[in-house]
Amino acid sequence: MKNKVLHRKKCMGILMLTLVVIVTFLFIININTPMMxxxxxxxxxxxxxxxxxxxxxxxxxxxxxxxQATQWNIRIGEQISIIFGSINIWFYYIGNTMITFVYIVLIPTYAFGKKFKMNNTKDILIIIFSFCIIILFQPVLGEIFFWRTGSSNYLWAMCILLIFALPLRLLYEGTNVFNNKKYIILLHTILGFFAGLTNENTVIVFIVLYIGIILFRIRQREKIFIWIWSSFTTLILGFCVMFFAPSTKIRMRTYNDIFGIKNITINDYFNRALNITYRFFNENIWLVGILAIVTILYVYLNYNKIKQEVIKKKIIVYKYDTINIVFLLASAISAAALVGAPYVETRAFFLIDFFMMCSIIYFSTNMIEKYIKKIGFIIKVIMTAISILTILCCVKIYIVYNNYNKFVKNNELIIEIAKNNNDTDVYISPYKCKNNRILNTREDYLQSNLKYIESYYGIKVFYNMEELYSYNDTNEEFKDSDFKHGVDYINYDSNNDRLQAYGWAALEEQKSDENIISILLKKNDKIYKFETNKVLRKDVGEFYKDNRYDESGFSLDMHNITDIIPKDAYILGICITDNKGINYVTYTDNQIEIK
Structure with missing residues (x-):
């Protein structure tokens, strides 16, 4: 008995240490995230x-x-970002670390509909598991959890909405958390207004869930508590203020002008719906896949029992399963609402991601508890693999942010030196690494809006775009016999300063779908590299009688090319980067003059 107690204390100590490591990791990444x-x-x-x-x-x-609220965006996340940008940065580091941990805990809280205790081994394990899923599978991780403006608009806003809606989640399983606590009800009612200001496409989900619980309780002739009416009213009020605000109309009109949207037809909405659906499944492929596997396994293993309960009309035994599915399906409304938006960002699927994670946590935890004795070894292997992958991913995240922070500090040093020398302008380097799930530098925004970075540093700033596209092929692997290619069209329009190229390139007997094709422009030892867009070329596959070449096509359309490279005559080259990151380079007989 004494050994069991000691073992339990030892396990608890390890788990608590793991939580400390998680919080420390989040804090370190926040510290290494510069302004973007x-x-x-x-x-x-x-x-x-x-x-x-x-x-x-x-x-x-x-x-x-x-x-900001009257001229561009009234959402509460924008205002949170302004506050954090105007006070000591350490408040943001600490606050963002804390709110991230709150978000992690909210996942199992919504999944199981209960308060999680930090002195319970099982609860801590589930929280750690939730962290692992976020780190490994959350799309646009950096934009939501570390970038200040992104976290304010999505992480902070989402937590406000989820904390506000938590009593509603518990009410779906029959628990009234307020019990006539008037002051808490008042605070919750006030919070409802701010929750309504979070985001247009997410608030509507909880409005629907509120309507659902009200109609259900009316049908069951159950009491509708005063806090349901009061919080529902303020939620709708906040939503209406946000939706009908003049700044919202200004923002929508601006984006419509940018994208050239005038008269929207039913066909436009249909195409938007298709694009949103494709974007969702493409960006969330891992979460959707894991959820599908876990759900199918859960239903398969519990099929006979569920069938018996349905026959007995006692499906209420599986009410927690049903609640998770109801909230997951309701969250799909947030994606459907995007049909009304002129453009879609992956961050807009954040609420669906949350409820997918809730379902994954709920179904997988129940299966583990039930079958731990039968297939304990397999479960331990899977959990060990997840832990190792999470650790490796955390190391990668740290390296990426540490390197980028050093890069930004170096640019800031260059700016400071220029200011000390009383220079009127300064050139800084653009970040060469591509944006990805872990880090999106948002440099494209700054390069298009230099006035903000110039006002911040108090000097005229230019990005050295030539440096961004400079390329060194000295040590690149080159196998001419493995490299099929053809340049069908290349042209430089001097009137519009526009370079266009069209063709195909493929490594022999290798699939082309994961290859990245770039155009090279070479003058003596100076080489510039421009990544192209993918084009379907079934004609190439048919010619070689190999469908692996169907996606070997490329197209390039570069505007303002002389802002990037000097006017000169260049030899045209092609670079193929395979899925292992190896570059294959060849130069053609084509020559293009940029003049």
Whole structure:
């Protein structure tokens, strides 16, 4: 008995240490995340004009929030970002670490509909498992959890909405958490207004869930508590303020102008729906796949029992299963609502991702508890593999953010030196690494809106775009016999400063679908590399009688090319990067003159 107690304490100590490591990791990544993109726009003042008192600070923040809410975006996330951008950065580091941990805990809380205790081994394991799923499978991880503007608009806003809706989730299983606690009901009612200001496509999901519980309780002739009506009212009020705000109309009109949208037809909505569906499954392939496998396994293993309960009309035994499915299906409304938006970002699927994770946690945990004795070894192998993959991913995340932070610090040093030398302008390096799930630098936004970074640093800033496209092929692997290619069209339009190229390239007897094809322009020892877009070329596959070449086509359409490279005559080359990252380079007989 004593040994069991000691073993339990030892396990608890290890688990608590793991939680400390998780929080420390999140804190370190936050510290290594510099200002990016819209962060430079969502601030109240610039470093060279800091407020002289707390009163002035509050006035400046308030005025900036009013301007943002009335002129561009009233969502609460924007205002949170402004606040964090105007106070000591350490408040953001600590706050964002804490809210990330809150989000992790909210996943099992919604999945099981109960309060999780930090002195319960099982509860801590589930929290750690939730962290692993986020790290391994959350699309656009960095944009949501580390980038200040992104986390404010999505992570913080989502947590406000989920915390507000938690009593509703518990009510779906018959638990009233308030029990006539008037002051808490008042606070919850006030929170409803701010929850309504979070995001257009997510708030509507909980409005539908509120309507569902009200109709259900009316049908069952059950009492509809006062807090249901009060919080539902303020949620709708906040949503209406956000939806009908003049700034929302301004933002929608601006994006419609950018994308050239004038008269929207039914066919346009249909095409948007197809695009949203494709985007969702393409970006969430891992989460959807895991959810499908876990759900099918769960139903298969419990099929006979579920069938018996259905026959007996006692399916209420599986009410927690049903609740998870109901919330997951309801979250799909947030994707459907995107049909009304002129463009779609992967971050917009964040609510669906949350409820997919809830279902994965719920179904997998139940299966593990039930079959741990029968297939304990297999379960341990799977959990060990997940742990190892999570650790490796965390190491990769740290390396990526640490390297990028050093890169930004170096650019800031270059700017500081230029200012000390009283220079009127300065050239800084663009970040060469491609945006990915872990890190999106948002440099494309800054390059298009240099006024924000110039105002922040107090000097005219240029990005050295030539450096971004410079390429060195000295040590690249080159096998001419393995490299099939053809350039069908290449042209430089000097009037519009536009370079266009069209053709195909493929490694012999290898699939082309995962290859990245780039156009090279070479002049003496100077080489510029431009990544192309994929084009379907079934004619190539038919010619070689090999469908592996069907996706070997490429197209390039570069505008303002002379802003990137000097005017000169260049030899045309092609580079194929395979799925292992190996580059294959060849040069053609084509020559193009940029003049």
């Amino acid at each position: 993109g819209e962060d430079f726009a969502l601030i109240s003042f610039y470093p060279y004009h800091e407020p002289s008192s707390v009163k002035e600070l509050i006035q400046m923040i308030s005025q900036r929030i009013i301007n």
